[in-house]
Amino acid sequence: MARSTPSAQELHRRAVATYVKAGGEESVQRVITAVQGLTKKLDQWYAHQLVDLDVTAGEWAVVTSLAKAGDALTPSQLAELTNVAPSSMTHRLDKLAERGLVERTPDAENRTRIYVSLTDAGWQLFSVAIRGSDVVESDVLQDLSDDERGELARLLEVVIARLDDIDA
Amino acid sequence: MARSTPSAQELHRRAVATYVKAGGEESVQRVITAVQGLTKKLDQWYAHQLVDLDVTAGEWAVVTSLAKAGDALTPSQLAELTNVAPSSMTHRLDKLAERGLVERTPDAENRTRIYVSLTDAGWQLFSVAIRGSDVVESDVLQDLSDDERGELARLLEVVIARLDDIDA
DNA sequence: TACGAAGTCTTCGATATCGAAATATTAGCA
DNA sequence: TGCTAATATTTCGATATCGAAGACTTCGTA
Incomplete structure (x- = not known):
């Protein structure tokens, strides 16, 4: 044992x-x-x-970042959001694009920049995974009343708001 | 820009x-x-x-896990605590041992097992880093009153306690 | 306009990580 | 005891990641 x-x-x-x-x-x-x-x-x-x-944690981080942003993001932004070196993002995006989960579109305004967005398949993967994880997450908070959850969320959001001031 | x-x-x-x-x-x-x-x-x-x-995030995770546990831990336990494959821990520990931050001692009772512990140098590194990070962490919570911090901690600890029941 | 600095993504060599197999020990049980 | 299954760590080949350098574009300004 x-x-x-x-x-x-x-x-x-x-x-x-x-x-x-x-x-x-x-x-x-x-x-x-x-x-x-x-x-x-x-x-x-x-x-x-x-x-x-069949998705690595790193690939999942890219998918969720794009989903949560709601917009297309650049490789650099994705690298920062997922705590990874920009050079690593190149390969990750290659793999994700190969599997048809994300799409690279050059920015017409600035040709050094590339926008990465979720394809329909990418969104579909996101939805499937979310439905799975929501079960666990609800379970984690099960011992808190509705009021307590609200208070916990409020306090955490005060802290989140503070992060921007520190970053600056 | x-x-x-x-x-x-x-x-x-x-x-x-x-x-x-x-x-x-x-x-x-x-x-x-x-x-x-x-x-x-x-x-x-x-x-x-x-x-x-001059410490990687992975190496730091090992140092803090050992410090927080207070006891010696096995490579497998460290792998689980730091979310890494057991085989990866071997190399990490090699590097940390080379630098004199951790120490491997075979378990006399069970010769398949090895205990990893912090050396004095390892504890020293931990202390130095903690003093640095505590500044940031206090700053993050600055917008909360003492009462709010206590309430936040209490609610989070209710959730933490629940984790064990889910894991089982 | 022209030119140097800065920004953005990619390439490249070195290193870290992974999953599977290898090695060795211990535990359970007929 | 002897045999199989389970544990714990390491080795090994393939892949992912990192930091630095490269290629190209854009910005700021003289």
Whole structure:
């Protein structure tokens, strides 16, 4: 029998304790650590789902970025959004274009620029995957009441709004 | 002049709208999308800091996992915690051991198992990096009152606790 | 207009990661 | 005990990613 990895809750407790001991502020670390732990778990579940769809996590990141943006994006923007080097995006887009999930269209106004957009097949893949992941995500929040979800969302969105000021 | 990537807040709004249109529940997507967006931004800042320390994001993930666990971990556990294939961990640990940041000690009880632990140099690197990142993290939460931070942490920890039940 | 700086994508060589197979040990059980 | 299945790590070949350099276009300005 494999020695099981500690539970997410136990990992969270230890992580906060470690950061506080290292000089971090507790209220900050409780939030940051929880956010990161949650994302990590979600990523693990998504990875599991994506195997079935024969899409890598990196390719999926491109598809979701395009879907969420609603607009066409340039390779550079996609690289930044998906935390990858611009040169890596070239190959990713080659593969995605080969499979007919995205499309490259040169910008008529600026010939150094290329716009990448989802094809119908790309949108279809997105829809299928979303329907799968929404099940998991709802399940994750099941222990929160409607009011609590709303409050959680509100607080997180305050933080999100702040990100732009820091970035500048 | 480069066409700037949309603000984090704008990206969040569009992402939620996209997911809701695709059939996701709004209260769920507001939370999940915000959590993921926040993590992504944090990762970008960390990456920037880690360049100065000459450590890759993957190597940093190993160091923090060991620090947060407080105990020695096996390569397999580290692979799972850092979302990487077990075979990749071998090379990462080689590099980290070469630099004297981690140490491999065979388990006397089970000779198929190896324990990886932080060296003093590894702990030192951890401390230095933490002091740097805590600044950014505190800044991110600056728009929340003490009460709000506590409430945010509490709600997130309810979600974290739930993760274990889903995993089982 | 002309020219240098900056922006954008791609190419290229080195390195990291992946999945499958190999190696070795341990656990379960007849 | 002996045999099979399960575990844990590493090796290996194929692929993905990175950072730097290349090719081309556009911008700013003299």
